[in-house]
Amino acid sequence: MNRRLIGIDMGGTKLEAAIVDVGEGFRFVSRRRVSTEQEGGYDHILSRVAALIDECVHEEPRVAAVGVGMPGSVTVTGAVKNANTVCLNGRSFRADLQQRVNVPLVFANDANCFALAEARFGAGRGCPVVFGVIMGTGVGGGLVIDGQVREGLQSICGEWGHTILWPDDRFPCYCGKSGCTELFLSGPGIATRYAQRKGERLALPDILLREQAGDAAAVACVDEWMDNFGRALSNVINIVDPDVVVLGGGVSNALCLYDRGVEKVARYLFSDQLRTPIRQHRIGDSAGVLGAALLTWPAGED
Numbered sequence: 001m002n003r004r005l006i007g008i009d010m011g012g013t014k015l016e017a018a019i020v021d022v023g024e025g026f027r028f029v030s031r032r033r034v035s036t037e038q039e040g041g042y043d044h045i046l047s048r049v050a051a052l053i054d055e056c057v058h059e060e061p062r063v064a065a066v067g068v069g070m071p072g073s074v075t076v077t078g079a080v081k082n083a084n085t086v087c088l089n090g091r092s093f094r095a096d097l098q099q100r101v102n103v104p105l106v107f108a109n110d111a112n113c114f115a116l117a118e119a120r121f122g123a124g125r126g127c128p129v130v131f132g133v134i135m136g137t138g139v140g141g142g143l144v145i146d147g148q149v150r151e152g153l154q155s156i157c158g159e160w161g162h163t164i165l166w167p168d169d170r171f172p173c174y175c176g177k178s179g180c181t182e183l184f185l186s187g188p189g190i191a192t193r194y195a196q197r198k199g200e201r202l203a204l205p206d207i208l209l210r211e212q213a214g215d216a217a218a219v220a221c222v223d224e225w226m227d228n229f230g231r232a233l234s235n236v237i238n239i240v241d242p243d244v245v246v247l248g249g250g251v252s253n254a255l256c257l258y259d260r261g262v263e264k265v266a267r268y269l270f271s272d273q274l275r276t277p278i279r280q281h282r283i284g285d286s287a288g289v290l291g292a293a294l295l296t297w298p299a300g301e302d
């Protein structure tokens, strides 16, 4: 059975809305993109998102709900925290947005939306338990079981980026702890590790080029990164033992993750054999808005 869903993806620089037709596959019926205009402040963003929702519901009024993927997480009281759209932090965005529109809203963070899209239609399709990983400017993750996102009691399910990899005060994290995985596996984190060796800050693709050219600092930096990736992801697999891990975000384009990185995961795993496929994402940039829409599609109806 096909049905039409509406999803909203709130990025730091753009807001995207889509009406998507889903069934065996998916097809975008219409998409809208506007700039987030963070500088306009909290109420301005609220109005922009509410207007996008109203436009989509006007076009497709039969939906039961609208899915919204947003940055950061929420505290137990419902306040946003750790969002890169910083004016949302500390605000009850979910409740405030719901008050502005006449359709029920379903929220999840962007990593959960990515994981859901890849689980339903991407690299995790057919797998009951999917761990979706985002490695980009930050490191996040989402767990999908039988087609449903697990939010968790504290809404932190899948947040492996802030598990502590190297407990050492030399590595302070913005979350208030030290030595978090994100500091070693995010794009900026890897760039910082290179800069500490070489005194020069480069983006990850340039570090990889230098590594291929034999630059000693780059070779050491990539070796360390692969090792850290293996340690961190093996911890996740030890606990969750998912059927597949899907990697997304800009850092996931580094092909060394899929051979050298996977070898390191196998080395640190509490099992003599790594059977878990570790795959690159398939859906790409559309996963956020597609996953948001899929939040409103109950499992078992596909």
Ligand SMILES: [Zn+2]
Binding pocket: 161, 162, 173, 174, 175, 176, 177, 180, 182
């Ligand atoms: Zn942290």
